[in-house]
Amino acid sequence: MKFKTLKTDAELLSYSKTVAPHIDVELPLEYLKRSKVVACFDDEKNICGGFVIVKQGPFRVLESIPTAHSLATRLNRSSKVAEITGLWLSDNVTKKRESLNLWLRLIWGMITSGKNKFTYAYSLKKPSVGKLYQAARPRVLFSGPTKILPGMPCADYESVEFFHLKNLLSCPFRRPDLFIKRFFGERKCAESSVMLTTISGET
Numbered sequence: 001m002k003f004k005t006l007k008t009d010a011e012l013l014s015y016s017k018t019v020a021p022h023i024d025v026e027l028p029l030e031y032l033k034r035s036k037v038v039a040c041f042d043d044e045k046n047i048c049g050g051f052v053i054v055k056q057g058p059f060r061v062l063e064s065i066p067t068a069h070s071l072a073t074r075l076n077r078s079s080k081v082a083e084i085t086g087l088w089l090s091d092n093v094t095k096k097r098e099s100l101n102l103w104l105r106l107i108w109g110m111i112t113s114g115k116n117k118f119t120y121a122y123s124l125k126k127p128s129v130g131k132l133y134q135a136a137r138p139r140v141l142f143s144g145p146t147k148i149l150p151g152m153p154c155a156d157y158e159s160v161e162f163f164h165l166k167n168l169l170s171c172p173f174r175r176p177d178l179f180i181k182r183f184f185g186e187r188k189c190a191e192s193s194v195m196l197t198t199i200s201g202e203t
Contacts, residue, residue, distance in 0.1 A: 001098050003105055006037040015039050018047045022088045026151040036109060040102060048093055051106045052086035053113055059083040061121045061160055064146040072141050075119060075162060082115040110165060119162040135171040136163040
């Protein structure tokens with residue numbers, strides 16, 4: 001599995017269309033152009049996973065909150081906040097170490113982004129995704145039906161959250177058992193599609 005940072009419009013559109021069936025939203029090109037988009041490719045040079053770090057607001061995850069929220073508004077305006085979306089890993093990737101490689105690449109992208117807080121959301125229909133974030137001690141901003149934004153076929157019930165980078169970086173020391181269990185050996189079918197994203201069904 002090889003990683004590549006996507007930059008051209010054609011590459012970004014290809015990623016959006018490839019990931020859309022897995023995250024239930026087609027991320028707009030304009031959104032991806034102000035983001036860091038990293039894709040991983042299999043031996044046949046097909047996209048088999050990746051992630052998006054949106055470095056400039058407004059952030060879709062925060063815009064999807066249907067009611068006034070003062071903290072979400074402040075986060076949306078802060079220069080120290082980024083959004084994680086479009087995180088996905090194909091069912092065909094069966095080794096947990098490949099999942100670890102993707103997570104390490106994502107974490108490195110967060111460390112080098114110059115941001116110290118990260119926002120995201122996950123569908124309440126997929127609680128296992130939420131469990132992935134619990135080790136980072138996130139704070140819930142909103143839980144319930146979100147607004148429909150461009151690229152979304154319908155609304156969804158989601159949990160919109162954010163965490164501090166320092167909490168994520170301390171995870172291996174606070175919960176070494178979590179990393180050993182999750183990232184060594186074979187991946188189960190239920191684990192195969194990893195999606196951590198932002199709005200209405202994007203997880």
